[in-house]
Structures are given as structure tokens and as C-alpha cells.
Amino acid sequence: xxxxxxxxxxxxxxxxxxxxxxxxxxxxxxxxxxxxxxxxxxxxxxxxxxxxxxxxxxxxxxxxxxxxxxxxxxxxxxxxxxxxxxxxxxxxxxxxxxxxxxxxxxxxxxxxxxxxxxxxxxxxxxxxxxxxxxxxxxxxxxxxxxxxxxxxxxxxxxxxxxxxxxxxxxxxxxxxxxxxxxxxxxxxxxxxxxxxxxxxxxxxxxxxxxxxxxxxxxxxxxxxxxxxxxxxxxxxxxxxxxxxxxxxxxxxxxxxxxxxxxxxxxxxxxxxxxxxxxxxxxxxxxxxxxxxxxxxxxxxxxxxxxxxxxxxxxxxxxxxxxxxxxxxxxxxxxxxxxxxxxxxxxxxxxxxxxxxxxxxxx
Numbered sequence: 001x002x003x004x005x006x007x008x009x010x011x012x013x014x015x016x017x018x019x020x021x022x023x024x025x026x027x028x029x030x031x032x033x034x035x036x037x038x039x040x041x042x043x044x045x046x047x048x049x050x051x052x053x054x055x056x057x058x059x060x061x062x063x064x065x066x067x068x069x070x071x072x073x074x075x076x077x078x079x080x081x082x083x084x085x086x087x088x089x090x091x092x093x094x095x096x097x098x099x100x101x102x103x104x105x106x107x108x109x110x111x112x113x114x115x116x117x118x119x120x121x122x123x124x125x126x127x128x129x130x131x132x133x134x135x136x137x138x139x140x141x142x143x144x145x146x147x148x149x150x151x152x153x154x155x156x157x158x159x160x161x162x163x164x165x166x167x168x169x170x171x172x173x174x175x176x177x178x179x180x181x182x183x184x185x186x187x188x189x190x191x192x193x194x195x196x197x198x199x200x201x202x203x204x205x206x207x208x209x210x211x212x213x214x215x216x217x218x219x220x221x222x223x224x225x226x227x228x229x230x231x232x233x234x235x236x237x238x239x240x241x242x243x244x245x246x247x248x249x250x251x252x253x254x255x256x257x258x259x260x261x262x263x264x265x266x267x268x269x270x271x272x273x274x275x276x277x278x279x280x281x282x283x284x285x286x287x288x289x290x291x292x293x294x295x296x297x298x299x300x301x302x303x304x305x306x307x308x309x310x311x312x313x314x315x316x317x318x319x320x321x322x323x324x325x326x327x328x329x330x331x332x333x334x335x336x337x338x339x340x341x342x343x344x345x346x347x348x349x350x351x352x353x354x355x356x357x358x359x360x361x362x
Contacts, residue, residue: 023327024335026259027297029282034072034081034291042291043281044099044154044209044268048106051077051272054279055109056293057098058084067098069111090138091127104159104214104273106132112153113139123147124155124166145191146182154209158216159273161187165210165219166194174199175206177225201241201250203228209268213275215334216246220278221253222267232261238269238280244325244339260296275334300331302352310353318349 032054034042041059048054052074059067069091070084086092096114103109107129114122124146127139141147150169157164164182173180179202180194196202201219205226212219224236231237238260241253255261264284271278275298282294304314321329321341330337332348 024298024300024331026256026278027299029260029280029284029294029296031286031290032081032279032293032295034084034293040291042293045270045279045281045293046100046102047270047272047277047279048102049104049159049273051277053102053106054081054293055100055102056084056291057100058086058291059098066094067096068092069097069100069109087136090136096122099154099209099268101156103157103161105161108157108161109136110142110155110157110164111139112155117141119144119147120149120151122151122153124152142191145193154268156210156212156270158212159214160216163212163216164191164194165212167208167210167221168194170194172196174202175204175226177206177208178202179207179210179219179221197250201253203253205229207239211270213271213334214273215275215338217244217334217339218242218271218275218336219250220269220271222269224265224267230255232258232266233263235265235283236267237261238266238278242336275336298335300335300337300348300352302331302349304328310349310356315349315353318345 042056044057046055053071055069055071057067058070069087071087072081072084074081091097093113093115097111099112101110108126110124110126112122113125118141124142125139126142127136129136146152148168148170152166152168154167155164162184166180167177168180169177173196179197181197182191182194184191205223205228207221208224209222210219218240220238220240222236222238223231227236232255238256239253240256241250243250260266262282262284264282266280266282268281269278277295277297279295282292286292302310302314304317318329318341324341325339326341327337329341329345330339332344338344
């Protein structure tokens with residue numbers, strides 16, 4: 001009966017014809033093509049929910065202690081990025097301002113700054129606007145609950161606006177710099193005291209630049225300040241840790257491997273809302289005139305049996321796993337799944353089946 005029901009759903013979604021293993025894979029990193037001076041230092045990308053606006057930090061070669069936040073935009077996800085624009089004086093000061101994180105509604109921008117009026121050498125601030133067409137308002141310090149006498153700079157706001165991930169040198173950590181998370185009940189409530197993510201995530205070497213996926217199940221970060229063992233070299237790598245649900249503990253972090261990390265410096269990851277693209281900073285060679293901002297695709301592996309074809313055998317395997325937490329067939333709606341094999345996974349499966357059928361018609 002289960003197979004009959006799911007096969008009917010598959011046909012309703014449009015079965016066509018003809019990949020094997022599961023989980024997800026990274027594509028080949030590509031430069032974003034954002035224009036800039038070859039001597040500029042740029043990084044810390046933050047992509048908007050619609051993937052049409054990209055915020056990042058730019059440090060001019062003449063003023064290494066001064067950084068500003070810029071934004072580049074595009075008309076569609078298939079269009080090139082436009083000329084970067086520096087955000088106005090409500091956001092950027094005459095001091096270091098960087099590491100932006102844009103909220104999912106595009107109305108709040110969190111960032112780190114060394115401007116006066118804070119609680120440490122660097123604090124986390126936020127600027128807001130009424131609509132995405134309005135200018136940014138005057139930046140506000142997040143206060144002593146979030147900021148300490150230690151440096152607090154890199155920040156990532158969760159998709160629901162209820163969790164704020166930061167890196168900090170504050171007391172109570174396990175390395176020189178650790179990853180922490182502050183939560184609140186509603187967007188109008190005050191932030192609670194940040195909690196250390198623990199030794200399962202934070203190593204002795206130091207961890208920074210967090211980026212939380214929209215479903216809250218995957219956390220990307222980098223070992224920018226002090227490389228941890230097991231990396232690819234080059235001074236910094238990007239890592240990820242997963243958890244079964246937002247109520248579960250984080251698992252041991254894993255290195256993204258040579259598909260993403262190079263022998264150059266690779267850091268400051270930012271995951272798109274749909275989980276399909278990871279944006280990051282890299283010092284690997286680039287074309288003159290293009291900034292060191294890169295992206296890499298993330299794709300679920302749909303060829304469950306490994307025969308290099310998406311076919312009926314894979315569909316039957318998905319049907320047999322229906323309603324379970326089988327990681328092999330849990331491929332949607334995020335590339336890493338959602339913990340249950342269901343209609344979301346069938347939708348993703350059918351998309352890949354149809355794509356392969358078009359590429360390899362009988």
C-alpha cells in the first residue's frame with residue numbers, strides 16, 4: 001500500500017526518467033565577479049533571502065585599520081552582480097565596520113564595529129529600516145548582554161530572528177575565540193545571555209564567523225584565527241557541524257574538504273536561505289578586478305544505489321524509506337534533508353529525475 005500511494009504521488013509530480021549514494025556534495029567554487037581593486041581586502045559576505053543583495057566588508061589598501069560595509073545587487077539570480085555601493089554614515093563610521101549579517105526580512109543588519117560607545121574593543125551593532133526601500137537608520141549597540149570587554153565582532157542572525165550566533169573572546173570559552181548563541185522568545189524581546197556552543201563545536205584552536213542554516217540544523221564556521229587539526233592548510237578552513245533537530249546537541253564538526261577549502265585562506269562562510277549555495281571569502285588566485293568573494297553550490301545526492309543514474313530503483317528505495325529518518329533518502333527540502341523521508345524528498349527526487357531525463361532522452 002505504501003509503495004502504491006507514493007508511486008501515485010510520484011506520477012502526480014510528473015515522473016519522466018533516469019543518480020547514487022545520498023547526503024550532499026559541493027560543486028566547484030566560482031568567483032562572484034564582484035568588481036573591486038586587486039589591492040582591496042574584502043570578505044564576510046551575507047546574502048539576502050532572495051539572493052539579490054550581497055552585503056560584505058571592504059578594507060581599502062591605504063587604510064588597513066578602516067573597513068566599511070558595502071552592498072552589491074542584481075536583478076535576478078542569473079544576472080551578474082552590480083557595482084558595489086558603500087552603505088551610508090548611519091551604518092559606516094570612521095572606524096572599523098564589518099562582518100554584516102542581513103536578517104531574512106531584509107530590515108535588520110547586524111555587524112561588528114570598533115566605533116566609540118561600545119563595551120569592548122569591538123562590539124556588535126544593528127541598524128534597521130522600515131522597508132527594503134528605505135535608508136538604514138542610525139546603528140544601535142546591542143548592549144552589555146551581548147557585548148563584553150572582550151572583542152565581539154562576527155555575527156549571524158537566524159532566519160526566524162530568534163537566535164544570534166556570535167564569536168567572542170569573552171571569558172568562559174574553550175579556545176582563544178569561541179562560538180556562542182544568544183536567544184530571545186520573540187523579535188521584540190531582549191536577547192538572553194549568550195551560551196557557549198560547547199566543546200563538541202569549539203576547539204582549543206579558536207573558532208569564528210558562524211553562519212546558521214535557515215532550518216537551524218547546520219552551522220558553518222571557520223578557524224580563521226588559529227587553524228584546527230584536520231584542515232586543508234593555508235591559514236583557515238571552513239567547517240560545519242550538524243544536529244538532528246534544533247533541540248538536539250551539535251555533532252563533531254567536519255572539514256568541508258578540498259572541494260571547498262584550498263591551500264589558501266578560506267573563511268567567513270554564509271549559507272543561502274534555501275541551502276543551495278555557500279558564499280565565502282578566499283585568498284585563492286582570482287582574476288584582476290574581481291574581489292575575493294566566492295560561492296559553491298550544494299546539491300543532494302539522489303542516486304541512492306550508486307549506479308550513476310536516477311531511476312526506478314532509487315525511487316523504490318525512497319518509497320521503502322518513507323516516513324523514516326533514513327539519511328540516505330532524506331534529501332529535501334534542504335540538501336541535507338529535514339529528518340524525515342516524505343513528500344519534500346519526493347519533490348526533490350522528481351526534479352532530479354526529470355532533469356536527467358531531459359539530458360539523456362531515450
